Amino acid sequence: MRRLSKTSKIRNNISLHSKHGKSVEFLIKICDFIKSHKNTKEIVYPEYKESFDYVDSNFPHALIKEVKVYLCDHKLFFDIGIGRSLGFYSPISKIIVVAKQRTMKRKPIETLLESVEAKITLDEIIVHELLHYVSNSVVKGYVTREAEEEFAYGYSVRYLLDKGHSEKDIISNNFMPYLIGVVDKEKIKRKVIKMSKDKLGYDYDYFNGLTARKRKKDLKKVEKLLFKETIAEAKEIGKKIIKTYIDKKQIIEQQKENNDFDFMNLL
Numbered sequence: 001m002r003r004l005s006k007t008s009k010i011r012n013n014i015s016l017h018s019k020h021g022k023s024v025e026f027l028i029k030i031c032d033f034i035k036s037h038k039n040t041k042e043i044v045y046p047e048y049k050e051s052f053d054y055v056d057s058n059f060p061h062a063l064i065k066e067v068k069v070y071l072c073d074h075k076l077f078f079d080i081g082i083g084r085s086l087g088f089y090s091p092i093s094k095i096i097v098v099a100k101q102r103t104m105k106r107k108p109i110e111t112l113l114e115s116v117e118a119k120i121t122l123d124e125i126i127v128h129e130l131l132h133y134v135s136n137s138v139v140k141g142y143v144t145r146e147a148e149e150e151f152a153y154g155y156s157v158r159y160l161l162d163k164g165h166s167e168k169d170i171i172s173n174n175f176m177p178y179l180i181g182v183v184d185k186e187k188i189k190r191k192v193i194k195m196s197k198d199k200l201g202y203d204y205d206y207f208n209g210l211t212a213r214k215r216k217k218d219l220k221k222v223e224k225l226l227f228k229e230t231i232a233e234a235k236e237i238g239k240k241i242i243k244t245y246i247d248k249k250q251i252i253e254q255q256k257e258n259n260d261f262d263f264m265n266l267l
């Protein structure tokens with residue numbers, strides 16, 4: 001009971017997505033709350049050795065093994081308003097938090113795209129979050145969230161390939177929810193409405209003149225095509241990321257061999 005009242009207090013006081021929700025004070029509170037929760041445990045090296053060793057070998061200056069990583073109940077992520085997330089790095093508290101397997105029921109899914117979930121294991125989540133740590137602590141973060149995420153997804157590619165995942169699986173299982181988020185939705189919408197001209201009976205300009213409610217209703221009629229086109233576009237972006245970062249990895253290897261390895265050359 002005490003635990004419940006504490007979580008709901010945090011949730012009620014400040015929402016992560018509210019205007020003031022991302023205040024430094026709130027983010028520190030969240031991390032302290034998770035760290036002190038009775039079911040939370042610290043992951044200490046050599047636990048998840050492969051994850052730490054992989055990032056450490058790529059970024060030896062980042063002192064990866066000193067980063068604190070906490071494993072908590074996934075329920076806590078719901079309590080702080082990030083239920084869809086599996087882990088995060090807090091640049092303020094300088095800790096990584098990853099969640100145990102999801103136990104909470106998902107809220108009803110409204111669209112096909114919402115049904116897409118990452119199929120990713122804990123060691124893979126840890127690699128991703130450690131890479132966020134690298135980009136924030138050594139490189140001092142990226143200007144855009146998209147670039148920051150691309151760094152973390154991109155530099156995890158080699159780890160995932162080494163585990164035996166195919167490029168196709170990496171895109172579909174590890175990257176897909178992220179990729180869907182970066183797809184140019186307007187471009188896809190325009191394309192699908194053009195393709196569905198016979199079905200809808202109008203063109204994109206006409207569609208844009210409709211009320212928001214009518215647009216939403218009509219988009220539902222072409223949802224399957226919208227989903228198909230979005231996934232296809234997302235896969236293309238995924239392929240590009242994999243190609244870019246495999247090339248980068250080769251550059252690193254070359255530099256290591258030439259003994260002029262310089263961290264900043266990676267970027």
Ligand SMILES: [Zn+2]
Nearest residue numbers: 128132149152
């Ligand atoms: Zn991320």
